[in-house]
Amino acid sequence: MSTVKRGLASASAGAVRSSVPAVPLPGASRPMLRLPTAGGSFAASGLLAPALRRLPGAASAGRAALRCLASAAPAVAAAAPAPPAGVVQKAHGFTLTRQQYVKEYGSHVLMYTHDKTGAEVISVLNTDENKTFGVVFRTPVDDSTGIPHILEHSVLCGSRKYPIKEPFVELMKSSLNTFLNAFTYPDRTCYPVASTNTQDFYNLVDVYLDAVFHPRCVSDRRVFEQEGWHYELDNKEEPLTYKGVVFNEMKGVYSSPDSVYYRVVQQALFPSNTYRHDSGGDPEVIPKLTFQQFQDFHAKYYHPSNARFWFYGDDEPVKRLALLDGFLSEFERRPVDSAVATQALMHEPRTVTEYYAAGAAGEEGGEEGGAPGGGGEAQKAYVGLSWVLSDTPLDVETELALGFLDYLMLGTPAAPLRKALNDSRLGAAVIGGGIDDDLKQPCFTLGLKGVDPADADKVDALILTKLRELAASGFSASAIEAAVNTIEFSLRENNTGSFPRGLSLMLRAVGAWIYDQDPFTQMQWEDALASFKSKLAAGGDVFGPLIHKYLLDNTHRVAVRLLPDSAKAAAIEAAEKAELDRARAAMKEADLEAVVSNTHALKELQETPDSPEALTCIPALKLSDIPKTITKVPTASKALADGATLLGHDLFTNDVLYLEAAFDLQAVPARLLPLVPLFCRSLTQMGTATESFVELTERIGRKTGGISVYPFTSAVRGAEQPVSYVMIRGKAMGGKAADMLDLMRDVLLTARLDDKARFGQMVAETKAGMESGIISGGHSYAAKRLGAQRSLAGAVGEAMGGLSYLEYIRQLAKKVESEEGWQAVKADLEAIRGALLQRKGAIVNLTADNATLAAAESAVADFLAALPAAAPAAAAANDWATSGLLLPRASEALTVPTQVNYVAKAANLYADGGYELQGSAYVVEKYLGNTWLWDRVRVVGGAYGGFCSFDSHSGMFTYMSYRDPNLLDTIESYDGSADYLRGLDLSADELTKAIIGTMGDIDAYQLPDAKGYSALVRHLLGVTDDERQLRRDQILSTSNKDFKTFADAIDCVRGSAGRVVAVTNAEKAGKVLEEKPGFWELKKVL
């Protein structure tokens, strides 16, 4: 099960900064071990909606300059050092209650209690400069009105010390934060921030603390109306509607069948505690929430006696306590009843059937649809089994054992339970994915989507049969060895990607702490791991009893069937309309007038900016706090035989070697490009000449920390032809470099590409994933579509990941059904390999310390020597520009069953606007997203997100909205951007804040592997350090004049060059045509 944790803001700024695609670690999503992964297991929609910084190509390559000296993973083996200076028993009203050196994270962990209020603090001391703070409140709910979620959005809209409209947005604009967001879980609300700059860090903490304890929203009803819900009525003749940011965010969530499935599972598993409700808010129930209930909820739960605080990093520990006490000392201790009740285990398995809104039958994407195994996934069911594993807390070793079991059964596509589901062809893709321990009681969920409803019982039976088999037979020694290595590697590497390590650790600790269990045990896995390994080595039956106890013999089991209902979307809309009609009918003339005047008053308030004087309350750094020069990644470049290149980056990586090998895709003809993503997957998922798929997967697990293969494409500024590569990326301990390179060689050269059944599964999985994706993240499809009209890189990206790709995949699904079709596909896969693999132009990129780099060199030479010097099948000349990849310029409505819209509008500033790149563009882009677009599209418009993206490589400037109730109004807002920018006259203070906020993105914190990868990307795109310094100088000297220059550049988006692509439903798309005939072409997708 995937627990839903949601957050406050849409993507506009900080959410995702790194352009580094994580190596999909086989173990990375196994939550039971609380592996150090970015998102945990929950399907998170952050306070910021999923970001879209990675438009076609590596948009951030030129911007990801680097902050010096990231603190790498603390050395695990270090002996416990003496407690650092500054650790005190009593200070600022706190008393030290516990202290421990945690070797796993090289950290001293202190626990304090606030004497006056009883608030608890965990204060983690180490050398990590990426400092993290968080405050967590337990916020269980009694209904699905979404109070904690609305509150989570609202407290960041002004507070006692920061009496402006949105301090959160001001921080996004002006701070150097490395993380800024907030999350709502089913039972708690979490406010984390992070920064590497100490002053900036304390500024963020101060704003967040004031926000949670003294928010304006509990006295100002307008905030509640804006973020939660309100009636909107511009004049008495118009129909009444609901507006509200959370209301629309949740409409988007409820439009996604995947989200609906996980919600149904949670509610079915927990029929009698708080988890039976939706803390995020059910759009049908949200309008029942009153302001009084909202105020009461804050008064009850946002109290120090119900709070848990977290500090982590290299700052001064006593200063942390002083800062906290400044807020806590004015409160008195009191009991807060917020404990989460335990769900008693049921004695009989149950079946629960629910429905989701599906597209009209048999009309998928303009195809005939409905063919078995082919189209018509939209008409299929979600089917699975779920368990609550226990009604008492598990000890650490049991948790660890279950984590191993979960990994062994499901952790890779070759794991037996996952493989059995895939091989069954009963559905298109696995859902659930095993253990989830984000809630008080651990759960296990597994099933398939894209299932013929008549086959539902077969899915259940297959899972149970396979579990019985595994309980009896156990796992092979090689599988166990692979699991041990993978999990241990992941724990020791502690690679959290762009997510702060301190936050990852906090979420782990809080997972126990919030239920009054010991948070320290969550950070200490070394002893349990050693003990578990010796148990495995002793050879007893470790896993069989676990499978029996927690799954097979566990009667708290629910079979969930989520069936398609093509009438449901209309029924939901009709019910909402009926409710609004009823409300309107009950209103007297005076009530209607009150709603109209409230609508106008709210809009006026939203449209009135804070005064510059008011904004000075937000603490800001000075420009002099920002380094003037770029930070360089150490890079040694070496030309090898036959035109290959070796890049080495000497960085401390705690003995891990990170390696990428890049092969130029230019030699692959345009017609084969859409097949490249599946080619990449096939390389590791069909086995090699000498190993089966299972054996290959186990070897990867035993020898490395993961290997992945994927295409990479980006525009290059000033060139028509994009750069495009296939990358193979992996990581291993330094001593296993040769093993990893042997694996890569075998995968590239001898991977079998002839497993028809496996290929068919991957096609079905891809299709199902994209069809879910367009409903839950339609903005990226819309933006890719626009990019494909104006840049060849965009067109290549769309062909390998946009709507064109989905269309291709649908045809491919049919094609591989016939033997003749499959033979042709197989030949095409080999043709890609034949054109791609060559030493000529190959680039190998290594990141590790110098000794590890030197030791790896001969293995790299052997690897390259095994490749052909020049590709036998390389196309004579690249045909991408002439083969119709570029899409015709058009405005389009992509229609799917959804209650919300995603609206994009774009043009190419270089080709359409004659713009020449200046570093100031980054400042203006960010400023526009955080001011005009945020205010118009989100605050006034009620969308979850409204933002813009400028790809400095291709020149594409794209506006996007996310979970948006509007279409034409949003476009009108976009069109007002240039005039807004021209009308600005920023004070020196505001300008400085905008520049500093941008530098925060440019200098985004990176772990060493990300630094090495960024350097590779810059190498591929020809971005030099001189150019980076020039852009930096330009950013730092951005002036008001630059805002006007950029305004002129984006005029072309409003003008005749601009095109619109929206993801919406057919009815709304048609209504636009009634109002504006010929405005766009309708394209039915689902």
Ligand SMILES: [Zn+2]
């Ligand atoms: Zn939200």
